Amino acid sequence: MNTQSNPMAESFASPVAAPSSPxxxxxxxxxxxxxxxxxxxxxxxxxxxxGVFLIGFLVSAMHFPGMHTLSVIDPAxxxxxxxxxxxxxxxxxxLTIILVNVFYCADALYGERRDRSILFWKxxxxxxxxxxxxxxxxxxxxxxxxxxxxxxxxxxxxLLLSSAVLLAxxxxxxxxxxxxxxxQMSLLLLYHIMTAHALWPAPVYCWLLLVSGWAxxxxxxxxxxxxxxxxxxxxxxxxxxxxxxxxxxRLIGASPERGSTSPDIFPTNPMTHLHPGNFFSEPGLWMGxxxxxxxLAGAVRLRRQxxxx
Amino acid sequence: MKxxxxxxxxxxxxxxxxxxxxxxxxxxxxxxxxxxxxGAGKSTALNAILGLTPYQGELRVLGRDPWSERDQxxxxxxxxxxxxxLPRWMRVSQALEYMAGVHPRFDRAKAEDLLAKTDIRSTxxxxxxxxxxxxxxxxxxxxxxxxxxxxxxxxTLGLDILYRKQFYDSLLNDYFDRSRTIVVTTxxxxxxxQVLTDLMFINRGRIVLECSMEEFEARYVEVTxxxxxxxxxxxxxxxxxxxxxxxxxxxxxxxxxxxxSAIGDVRTPSIxxxxxxxxxxxxSQNQGVSK
Numbered sequence: 001m002n003t004q005s006n007p008m009a010e011s012f013a014s015p016v017a018a019p020s021s022p023x024x025x026x027x028x029x030x031x032x033x034x035x036x037x038x039x040x041x042x043x044x045x046x047x048x049x050x051g052v053f054l055i056g057f058l059v060s061a062m063h064f065p066g067m068h069t070l071s072v073i074d075p076a077x078x079x080x081x082x083x084x085x086x087x088x089x090x091x092x093x094x095l096t097i098i099l100v101n102v103f104y105c106a107d108a109l110y111g112e113r114r115d116r117s118i119l120f121w122k123x124x125x126x127x128x129x130x131x132x133x134x135x136x137x138x139x140x141x142x143x144x145x146x147x148x149x150x151x152x153x154x155x156x157x158x159l160l161l162s163s164a165v166l167l168a169x170x171x172x173x174x175x176x177x178x179x180x181x182x183x184q185m186s187l188l189l190l191y192h193i194m195t196a197h198a199l200w201p202a203p204v205y206c207w208l209l210l211v212s213g214w215a216x217x218x219x220x221x222x223x224x225x226x227x228x229x230x231x232x233x234x235x236x237x238x239x240x241x242x243x244x245x246x247x248x249x250r251l252i253g254a255s256p257e258r259g260s261t262s263p264d265i266f267p268t269n270p271m272t273h274l275h276p277g278n279f280f281s282e283p284g285l286w287m288g289x290x291x292x293x294x295x296l297a298g299a300v301r302l303r304r305q306x307x308x309x
Numbered sequence: 310m311k312x313x314x315x316x317x318x319x320x321x322x323x324x325x326x327x328x329x330x331x332x333x334x335x336x337x338x339x340x341x342x343x344x345x346x347x348g349a350g351k352s353t354a355l356n357a358i359l360g361l362t363p364y365q366g367e368l369r370v371l372g373r374d375p376w377s378e379r380d381q382x383x384x385x386x387x388x389x390x391x392x393x394x395l396p397r398w399m400r401v402s403q404a405l406e407y408m409a410g411v412h413p414r415f416d417r418a419k420a421e422d423l424l425a426k427t428d429i430r431s432t433x434x435x436x437x438x439x440x441x442x443x444x445x446x447x448x449x450x451x452x453x454x455x456x457x458x459x460x461x462x463x464x465t466l467g468l469d470i471l472y473r474k475q476f477y478d479s480l481l482n483d484y485f486d487r488s489r490t491i492v493v494t495t496x497x498x499x500x501x502x503q504v505l506t507d508l509m510f511i512n513r514g515r516i517v518l519e520c521s522m523e524e525f526e527a528r529y530v531e532v533t534x535x536x537x538x539x540x541x542x543x544x545x546x547x548x549x550x551x552x553x554x555x556x557x558x559x560x561x562x563x564x565x566x567x568x569x570s571a572i573g574d575v576r577t578p579s580i581x582x583x584x585x586x587x588x589x590x591x592x593s594q595n596q597g598v599s600k
Binding site: 026027029030031033034037038112115116117118119120122123124125126127128130304305307308 | 356359360361362363379380381382383384387388389390391393394395396397398399400403407408410411412413447451
């Protein structure tokens, strides 16, 4: 090209005017949408678990007339027997959340580098911060909410199925409906999932996101190695296992000090007393969230540097 | 209006110097071809321009610093870096929806029109498309962005000649106008000879030749002469000489065409001929220095 004198020498025109606000919010929304398109396990996994569980429940409701004997056992046990399947479905959903989240996070910033699609994503006006936050929203908000909604739906279907089976046999459904307070149970489940399975393990998921933006292969292995190394050193030097216990309890959503500030109350028990004050005044929670911020900031920096692996 | 302006643009990977103090000025409305051997620094230069890699030196693209303002820059710049980078799980309809969602200058109707001319169905997933169709899809997406700068890094690698021809025809007919700027790197130089307005050769991180296509056509002449005329031709100081079926082809820079037509068959060289000449000389010079 001609490098002759250019009449518009000071051509560094000031960048176009600042974007209006709707343009700021849409990239985030669409970034979350595209994660849902790409990772259908976010809803398929809990749906699959729910389907399998419902089939099992239906079969057992038809074949085990356990409900008839309910009248003879004492009321305290009665509640437990009735509530047990509802607890099981809630527990299975929590396990599903952990599995989906671990695998999602380990791949989140790695998959796009492996399949080179990062070159496509980066050709669009979406900042690295937006991308990383959208990816962090999946394990911290979307997966828990989806799983919780599915768990509640399953519990309602179970209640209706049991009622139908009992009515068909000519038994009373009053025991079922009086022993379980469903709205309370659903709210408790939501609270439990969002605290114990989203906020509490958040540093674990953010750590996985960070490693997925850094490792060139085997992200889960790289994420686990430092944990194993630190736990091993601690065991050799101090003969204790605090670090391993800390990471483990974070991941499974139980507080190290069971009982006091623990979020691991089981959600069907109407006797449960929520202590959100305790949970939110727990320094461990805030230290965890601070760690999250550090990990995510690191992930944003890595995203900016990274190309295909 | 300068679209790209670089002063002393440098980039090193460890001890390997990929870009060695490059100065670059690309004006609006040009189609610049960046030609060079593998590892010459073409992709590194483009990556710096696109904000994909940090660099030393001064670089402004549309008045912005690409490294710190990539996301804003991408409203006015679009690029295809490498073939087959579209996510394989994505449906064509999802790609359109997503682009419309995140890109303020994306014209979905135009993309749909462009795709209607191809065999690509909107329900297909990228993984179900052939390599040529993926490139068509990517080009349709990119051409539907009202961008001021389009960067293409080896956009037709591995495609057959029909797709390549279509690619550049489509680019010129449906996209390019004098207010847009295109920078393209490719090894298939014969495809772009009629497309480019400007030419730049890059080797070992440095620009070794820079000219407009008008200059190219005016300056460079290739003469094919019979053996008995070779000495006469050599006296005119060709920049390169090669043997073709017992005759000699000599490439001249800035020698009068009339004078040359007296000694043999004159033609305008292809970019590839000039490339071989310039790179050959460049390499032998370097070897001469190291000896």
